[in-house]
Amino acid sequence: MTLKVGVIGTGAIGQEHINRLNNKLAGAQVVAASDIDAAAARAAVAKLAPGAKVHADGRAVIADPNVDAVVVTSWGPTHEEFVLAAIAAGKPVFCEKPLATTADACLKIVNAEIAAGRHLVQVGFMRRYDSGYRALKKAIDDGAIGAPLMVHCAHRNPSVPEAYVSSMAIVDTFIHEIDVLRWLIGDDYASAQVIVPRNTRLTHSKLDDPIIVMLATKGGIRIDGEVFVNCQYGYDIRCQVVGEDGVADLPEPQSVPLRREGRFSTAILQDWKLRFIDSYDVELQDWIDATKLGKVDGPNAWDGYFAAVTADACLEAQRTGAVVPIVTTPRPVFYDKG
Ligand SMILES: NC(=O)C1=CN([C@@H]2O[C@H](COP(=O)(O)OP(=O)(O)OC[C@H]3O[C@@H](n4cnc5c(N)ncnc54)[C@H](O)[C@@H]3O)[C@@H](O)[C@H]2O)C=CC1
Numbered sequence: 001m002t003l004k005v006g007v008i009g010t011g012a013i014g015q016e017h018i019n020r021l022n023n024k025l026a027g028a029q030v031v032a033a034s035d036i037d038a039a040a041a042r043a044a045v046a047k048l049a050p051g052a053k054v055h056a057d058g059r060a061v062i063a064d065p066n067v068d069a070v071v072v073t074s075w076g077p078t079h080e081e082f083v084l085a086a087i088a089a090g091k092p093v094f095c096e097k098p099l100a101t102t103a104d105a106c107l108k109i110v111n112a113e114i115a116a117g118r119h120l121v122q123v124g125f126m127r128r129y130d131s132g133y134r135a136l137k138k139a140i141d142d143g144a145i146g147a148p149l150m151v152h153c154a155h156r157n158p159s160v161p162e163a164y165v166s167s168m169a170i171v172d173t174f175i176h177e178i179d180v181l182r183w184l185i186g187d188d189y190a191s192a193q194v195i196v197p198r199n200t201r202l203t204h205s206k207l208d209d210p211i212i213v214m215l216a217t218k219g220g221i222r223i224d225g226e227v228f229v230n231c232q233y234g235y236d237i238r239c240q241v242v243g244e245d246g247v248a249d250l251p252e253p254q255s256v257p258l259r260r261e262g263r264f265s266t267a268i269l270q271d272w273k274l275r276f277i278d279s280y281d282v283e284l285q286d287w288i289d290a291t292k293l294g295k296v297d298g299p300n301a302w303d304g305y306f307a308a309v310t311a312d313a314c315l316e317a318q319r320t321g322a323v324v325p326i327v328t329t330p331r332p333v334f335y336d337k338g
């Protein structure tokens with residue numbers, strides 16, 4: 001059976017996902033799409049999924065009887081509406097991060113899914129599908145470094161557009177660390193603090209760059225995460241876990257080491273699309289396969305909610321400089337298994 005997918009939002013990642021669902025991965029076909037920029041939706045469909053129907057809005061995509069499952073890749077503030085509408089229609093939905101822009105909205109989605117009585121929602125936290133993070137997790141789970149004590153990590157982008165402001169360092173960028181580190185070390189967060197060092201000369205008045213996010217887990221692990229989005233030299237994701245018996249690092253992406261003109265060098269990737277290209281493929285193939293079996297195997301609505309609560313605490317810490325507790329409602333039994 002081919003999973004017939006409707007895609008809402010045909011911008012940068014929407015086009016990437018249409019292409020992989022329709023032309024790279026097995027078992028899915030993009031049959032419908034929409035964007036508030038209708039011309040952009042028509043152009044994306046013509047290029048990447050000819051024959052797919054272009055609808056006037058996202059709700060029409062969800063209501064299309066030909067659509068089995070929905071992918072939401074529109075702007076973050078629209079996610080809540082489309083995910084809730086997909087749940088109401090009983091259709092599985094893959095939503096790019098964030099699940100919704102507030103913790104309350106994420107909780108609404110959690111409650112709607114529980115009321116529907118079926119697992120329908122997956123969130124696009126693709127790092128859980130990255131071969132490097134998976135190898136790192138296996139080393140930790142196999143006991144290679146003993147009990148984790150500290151995590152040092154960094155999320156560096158070469159540059160960001162002018163519209164990128166301080167809060168986005170948390171909700172758009174560090175949100176990936178928030179999800180993947182919790183999964184990596186198998187512990188939930190207890191508190192957050194944000195430290196602002198001297199700003200780079202390349203930033204502007206509405207963006208503190210870089211920042212350091214400090215998280216403490218319930219089990220006492222300390223995490224320091226640098227976010228530096230005007231680092232210039234490349235897209236660089238680093239993660240080092242310090243355990244009782246040793247230290248484990250996230251593997252570097254593969255690149256040919258060059259010796260030339262008195263120098264030894266390797267290339268550094270410039271862009272998130274390339275750094276995680278394989279993870280997006282694995283993530284969406286897994287989503288197609290699990291959806292056909294009526295399951296959600298990946299990050300679920302609870303993970304989206306947990307990330308949003310943590311992000312809210314980080315935002316408060318960013319505004320106030322205080323250590324802010326991270327408090328969620330109790331995890332419903334519904335999410336014990338995906
Ligand atoms: N997992 C990941 O690594 C990444 C995730 N994202 C997430 O994907 C989402 C989209 O990001 P980008 O593609 O970079 O942004 P984008 O701005 O390139 O594309 C978003 C598209 O959504 C459309 N849109 C806005 N409101 C809409 C509505 N009500 N109905 C239909 N379409 C609507 C816009 O016209 C635009 O074409 C964001 O939530 C972002 O955080 C983005 C990049 C990487």
Ligand SMILES: O=C1[C@@H](O)[C@H](O)[C@@H](O)[C@H](O)[C@H]1O
Binds near residue numbers: 173176
């Ligand atoms: O999700 C992403 C972007 O939205 C975000 O703006 C970047 O900072 C991240 O590196 C990328 O993975």
